[in-house]
Amino acid sequence: MYGAGDVRVETVPDPTIIEPTDAVVRVLRSCVCGSDLWPYGSMPASPEGRRMGHEFLGVVEDTGPAVSGFNRGDVVVAPFVWADNTCDFCAEGLQTSCRHGGQWGDPGVDGGQGEAVRVPQAQGTLVKLPGGEDTALLPSLLTLSDVFCTGHHAAVTAGVNPRTTVTVVGDGAVGLCAVLAAKRLGAERILLMGRHTDRTDLGREFGATDVIAERGAEGVKRVRELTGGDGTHTVLECVGTRSAIETSIGVVRDGGVIGRVGAAQYDEVPLGFDTIMRNITVTGGVAPARAYIEQLLPDVLDGTVQPGRVFDRTVRLEEVPDGYRAMADRESLKVIINP
Amino acid sequence: MYGAGDVRVETVPDPTIIEPTDAVVRVLRSCVCGSDLWPYGSMPASPEGRRMGHEFLGVVEDTGPAVSGFNRGDVVVAPFVWADNTCDFCAEGLQTSCRHGGQWGDPGVDGGQGEAVRVPQAQGTLVKLPGGEDTALLPSLLTLSDVFCTGHHAAVTAGVNPRTTVTVVGDGAVGLCAVLAAKRLGAERILLMGRHTDRTDLGREFGATDVIAERGAEGVKRVRELTGGDGTHTVLECVGTRSAIETSIGVVRDGGVIGRVGAAQYDEVPLGFDTIMRNITVTGGVAPARAYIEQLLPDVLDGTVQPGRVFDRTVRLEEVPDGYRAMADRESLKVIINP
Numbered sequence: 001m002y003g004a005g006d007v008r009v010e011t012v013p014d015p016t017i018i019e020p021t022d023a024v025v026r027v028l029r030s031c032v033c034g035s036d037l038w039p040y041g042s043m044p045a046s047p048e049g050r051r052m053g054h055e056f057l058g059v060v061e062d063t064g065p066a067v068s069g070f071n072r073g074d075v076v077v078a079p080f081v082w083a084d085n086t087c088d089f090c091a092e093g094l095q096t097s098c099r100h101g102g103q104w105g106d107p108g109v110d111g112g113q114g115e116a117v118r119v120p121q122a123q124g125t126l127v128k129l130p131g132g133e134d135t136a137l138l139p140s141l142l143t144l145s146d147v148f149c150t151g152h153h154a155a156v157t158a159g160v161n162p163r164t165t166v167t168v169v170g171d172g173a174v175g176l177c178a179v180l181a182a183k184r185l186g187a188e189r190i191l192l193m194g195r196h197t198d199r200t201d202l203g204r205e206f207g208a209t210d211v212i213a214e215r216g217a218e219g220v221k222r223v224r225e226l227t228g229g230d231g232t233h234t235v236l237e238c239v240g241t242r243s244a245i246e247t248s249i250g251v252v253r254d255g256g257v258i259g260r261v262g263a264a265q266y267d268e269v270p271l272g273f274d275t276i277m278r279n280i281t282v283t284g285g286v287a288p289a290r291a292y293i294e295q296l297l298p299d300v301l302d303g304t305v306q307p308g309r310v311f312d313r314t315v316r317l318e319e320v321p322d323g324y325r326a327m328a329d330r331e332s333l334k335v336i337i338n339p
Numbered sequence: 340m341y342g343a344g345d346v347r348v349e350t351v352p353d354p355t356i357i358e359p360t361d362a363v364v365r366v367l368r369s370c371v372c373g374s375d376l377w378p379y380g381s382m383p384a385s386p387e388g389r390r391m392g393h394e395f396l397g398v399v400e401d402t403g404p405a406v407s408g409f410n411r412g413d414v415v416v417a418p419f420v421w422a423d424n425t426c427d428f429c430a431e432g433l434q435t436s437c438r439h440g441g442q443w444g445d446p447g448v449d450g451g452q453g454e455a456v457r458v459p460q461a462q463g464t465l466v467k468l469p470g471g472e473d474t475a476l477l478p479s480l481l482t483l484s485d486v487f488c489t490g491h492h493a494a495v496t497a498g499v500n501p502r503t504t505v506t507v508v509g510d511g512a513v514g515l516c517a518v519l520a521a522k523r524l525g526a527e528r529i530l531l532m533g534r535h536t537d538r539t540d541l542g543r544e545f546g547a548t549d550v551i552a553e554r555g556a557e558g559v560k561r562v563r564e565l566t567g568g569d570g571t572h573t574v575l576e577c578v579g580t581r582s583a584i585e586t587s588i589g590v591v592r593d594g595g596v597i598g599r600v601g602a603a604q605y606d607e608v609p610l611g612f613d614t615i616m617r618n619i620t621v622t623g624g625v626a627p628a629r630a631y632i633e634q635l636l637p638d639v640l641d642g643t644v645q646p647g648r649v650f651d652r653t654v655r656l657e658e659v660p661d662g663y664r665a666m667a668d669r670e671s672l673k674v675i676i677n678p
Contacts, residue, residue: 097593285618
């Protein structure tokens with residue numbers, strides 16, 4: 001990406017092992033993230049550009065001498081940051097703050113939207129997948145890289161369980177995955193706030209019991225009407241706008257928890273005296289997908305959950321710029337890339 | 340209180356039973372809260388004034404026909420909001436959101452800074468205390484009404500345990516009680532941010548291992564230096580100013596939790612993208628003291644904790660206006676009232 005609206009597919013040197021902890025992975029599937037749309041909408045023009053893509057799965061092509069447990073030909077999924085998975089933060093399940101980790105697309109590091117990727121800290125980062133290259137499960141497995149784990153993180157940090165009511169703010173791919181995650185964790189009442197019927201219809205299939213199309217103060221009022229005036233115990237904020245966090249505060253029950261996973265486009269959150277009196281908690285953050293992959297994998301493999309249904313368009317590598325455009329224009333919910 | 344700086348001691352009709360769920364309690368001890376200093380500093384002049392005081396213990400003088408389990412002469416402590424202790428919020432331990440509760444000093448309801456109080460929802464609100472009227476423990480027992488429970492709430496909501504490092508922001512009575520609560524919950528490293536040596540000295544006796552006198556960016560830098568650059572797992576925000584919440588965000592470790600109990604004098608909290616990337620949680624709120632009294636009572640009774648040491652001045656009822664002045668001028672840490 002060279003700036004807002006300017007995505008180019010270019011030929012770059014093939015990745016190779018640089019550090020002994022590296023692996024090289026040929027990409028089988030990648031995708032465009034809702035968070036990629038923020039720079040797509042506003043990135044200042046840059047002569048160097050930035051490698052894009054932080055969600056991918058693929059096949060191990062090569063490993064450095066310090067990488068054990070992976071062989072050429074293994075199918076693997078990469079979480080959306082790389083991490084050693086051994087430091088104290090990783091041991092606590094916060095691989096996003098790994099002391100030796102980093103982000104795809106950082107200077108010198110490939111992005112996932114390409115043919116192949118050099119994977120730093122490969123042994124800690126990658127997770128081996130059963131099923132080979134051809135499984136129909138590839139889209140759902142790909143969501144373990146970010147979007148399903150992100151919805152799950154919102155639900156886990158908010159404390160969703162069978163006794164909690166849930167509001168999901170946002171009907172994008174993360175919001176729909178949050179519905180799925182909340183349902184999987186046993187929530188019986190899941191209110192989905194969104195106004196794109198095709199998306200909220202999928203949300204209902206994923207487990208939403210109510211859909212609220214109204215936004216802002218009207219949306220808050222509607223959620224409160226549906227919950228006897230109280231709001232819900234948990235709110236999963238899956239958008240990242242000021243309006244979404246305001247709505248979240250408006251619909252959360254006293255003593256309740258907002259798990260926010262939207263990439264914040266705001267600097268300030270209105271958490272004044274009223275929220276002190278109401279004992280409101282704001283938690284969540286960028287999802288440590290690596291902490292969740294093994295835990296969620298069995299349900300993906302046996303089809304209990306099908307988060308891959310959020311993909312509604314497949315593009316080849318040369319069509320990636322059009323994939324960005326389609327998502328930005330809300331033509332597509334989420335685009336999967338088959339290089 | 341009739342406005343900023345205008346506290347008057349006046350004769351009002353003796354309280355009587357109005358609702359069958361009421362009790363009348365003669366006040367043995369009451370006190371001035373740090374939060375009382377906010378209106379003392381800024382309340383617009385009001386011809387009607389407002390009854391003050393939400394922390395008191397006393398002797399039951401009379402009970403309504405719907406109140407059982409309490410007899411004339413029982414010594415009781417009142418948490419700083421009244422509540423039925425039976426509704427769903429109360430059952431969850433959030434008596435501050437009780438469906439039939441309210442605040443001392445609300446229109447028609449007495450304040451604790453007086454000779455006697457009509458206690459609504461008395462059966463749910465009051466907790467019987469052993470030891471009679473003359474025990475030397477009265478100051479520490481009084482802190483169960485608010486200040487010790489508030490410090491405890493900060494520590495509990497932040498998840499303090501033997502494995503967490505702790506920063507306490509603020510060396511007021513709440514901050515010192517938060518130190519005591521954190522120590523009681525097993526914390527081994529407790530950093531106290533405050534610059535009043537007499538107060539931080541008491542903080543050290545309560546369990547603080549480090550005292551940071553610097554404020555703002557310098558204070559944040561110092562906490563980070565003392566924690567290998569990381570900050571602490573938990574932060575107990577016990578002030579309520581914008582500066583205190585900014586400091587809290589600055590000193591909390593990635594993945595950490597801020598338990599805020601300061602009465603927020605701010606409307607917005609800087610919880611933008613950086614705090615998403617760091618997975619910072621903001622929790623806490625007004626303390627449901629009623630939920631904690633029985634739990635903390637044994638340690639107060641056997642002297643394991645002595646939160647009453649935060650009181651450094653005793654006043655009679657007619658001296659209450661000077662008690663406010665002394666606390667506002669930082670001459671006194673916390674004033675206890677012996678009517």
